[in-house]
Amino acid sequence: MAKLHIDALNKSYGETKVLVDVDLAIEDGEFLVLVGPSGCGKSTLLRMIAGLDAPTSGDIYIAERKVNALAPAERRIAMVFQSYALYPHMDVLKNMTFGLKFTGVPAAERERRVAEAARMLRLEPLLKRYPRDLSGGQRQRVAIGRAIVREPDVFLFDEPLSNLDAALRVSTRVEIARLHRLLKATMVYVTHDQIEAMTLADRIVVMNQGRIEQVGKPLDLYYEPANLFVAGFIGSPAMNFFTGRVERIEGGEALVTGPCIGSVAVPAATFSPGDDLTLGVRPEHLGQGAGAFSTSGMVELVERLGEASFAHVRRADDRLMVAEIRGRDTPAPGESVTLSAPAQDIHVFDARGRRLAATPVNSA
Template identity: 80%
Template structure:
C-alpha cells in the first residue's frame, strides 16, 4: 500500500477552469472521501489520480513515485466505477482474473487471489455465475473483487453505490467499510451522498466549484464547519440559515438581530455595528418551548413522521422554510404557529464572506 500526494493540481478545458490549486496529502491506509455537488470537480480529480485525465499543471505522487507520465496500468491503482463494467460472457471467476492475465500473474497465484477476494466479499458460491444471474449488489461486489485481486497501492471508487437501491446501498456500504478494515488499504472514494461520506471516511474533502472548501474528520465538519457552504452541505436535513446583522457591540459580545429571529447576545469578538451575518442552526438543535438564547417563530406546513423522530417543516415570516427535528410522539400540526429556541453553544455564525466566526 502507499500514500498519495497531490500538489498544486490545476485542470482546464480551454477557458473553463475545472480544478484550481488542489493540494492533498492522503496517508497510507487512509479512507478519504471526496464530496460536493455535481460539477464540483471531484470525479475529474479521481480520474487524474487514475491516469485517465492529465492535469494542466501540478504533480501527483503515489508513494514516492511521480506518476504524471505513467499510464493507468503502471500506477498500481484499481478503480471501481458507478457502472459495474463486467464482461457479460464471462462468469464471476473469469471477470475477476481477466486483467491479471496481462500482468504476468501465474495461474496458481491468480486462483489464490480470487479465492481470498471471494472469501472477503462472500462470493464463494457465485464464482460460476454470470453477471446476468446476479443482483446489483452482487455485481458491485464482483467489481470490487476484481479490484482487490490486482493488489493495488491505492483503491479508487467513483460513486460505486449510486446505481443501487436504498437497502443495497446500506449493505454494500457496510461491506466496503469492512473491506477497508481487513485490507488496511489506501482508498479514495467519490460520492455526492454526504451520508456515505460521514459513514465511511477517516477524513472528508468538501469540494465546490473546483476548489477545496474544507478537509477534516466527519464530526469536525459537522460541528465546526469552516465555511457557510460546508455547513449547508454536511448534514441531512441541512442546517437552517437566518440572515442577521450586528446591532451593537459590547466588548467581546455582540447583539445580533434579524427579521426572522429574536435579538440575541453572542460571543463574537470585535464586530462593527451593521455587519452582515448568517446564523446557522441544525434541525436537531431547535426545540419547541424550551429556554434558549436563540429563538425563531413560524407556521408548520408539513410534519414528516419517521418513528422515533419527526421533521417539522416551518414557514418563516420571510416565506422561507426551516426544518426542526421533533423527538417523541407529540408533534405540532400543520397550520400551528410555533416558536423554536436553541442554546448559544449550538449556534453557528458566519460573516458576510461565508467564513465561520
C-alpha cells in the same frame, strides 16, 4: 499500501474550470471520501488519480512516486466503477484474472489471489457465471473482487453504491467498511451521498465547484463546518440559516438582530457595527421553549418519521426552516410556534460565509 499526495492540481476544459488548485494528502491506510454535489469535480479528481484523465497542471504522487506520466496500470491503483464495468463477455473468474495477465502475474499467483478474493467476498459459487446472470449486488462484489486481486496500493471507488437499491446499499456499505479494516489499504471513495461519506470515511473532503471546501473527520465537519457550504451540505435536513446585522458592540460582544430572530450576542472579535452575518442552527437543535437564540413562524407541514418529526415552519422573511421535534407532541399545521436554540449550538458565519470558531454567549 501507500500515501497519496496531490499538489496544486488544476483541470480545465477550455474556459470551464473543473478543478482549481486542489491540494490533498492522504495517509497510508486511510479511507478518504470525496463528497460534493454533482459537477463539483470529485469524479474528475478520482479519474486523474487513476490516470484516466490528465490534469491541466499540478502533480500526483503515489507512494512518494510522481505518477503524472504513468499509465493507470503502472500507478498500482485499482478502480471500482459506478456501472461496475464488468466485461460482459467474460465470466466472473475471467473478469478477475483478465487484467493480471497483462501485468505479468504468474498463473499460480493469479489463482491464489482469486481464491482469496473470492473467499473474502463470498464469490466462490459465482466464478463460472457471466455478469448478465448476476444481481446488482453480486456484480458490485465482482467489481470489488477484480480490484482486490490486483493488490493495488490505492483503491479508487467511483460512486460504487449508487446503482444499488436502498437495502443493498446499506449492506454493501458495511461490506466495504469491513474490507477496509481487513485490507488496511488506502482507499479513495467518491460519493454524493453524505450518509455514505459520514459512515465510511476516516476523513471527508467536501468539494464544491472544483474547490475543496473542507477536509476533516466526519463529526468535525458536522460540528465545526468551515463555511456556509459545508454547514449546509452535511446534515439532513440541512442547517437553517438566518441573516442578521451587528447592531452595536458592547463589552466584547456584538449584538445581532435580524428580520426573523430575536437579538443575540456573539463574540465581537472581528465585527464592527453594521456588519452582515449569518447564523446557522441545525433542525435538531431548534426546540420549543426558551434559549439564547429565538425565532418564530407558522407551521406549514409536519413530516412524521417516528423517532422524530420535522416541522416546516414559515418564517417572517417567507423562507422555510425545519425543526426536529421528538416525541408524540407535535405542533399542527397553521399553528404559530416560537423556536429557540442553546448558545453552544449556534454557528456564526461572517459576510463571506466563513464560520467563526466561537459561539454566541447569551441572549440579549
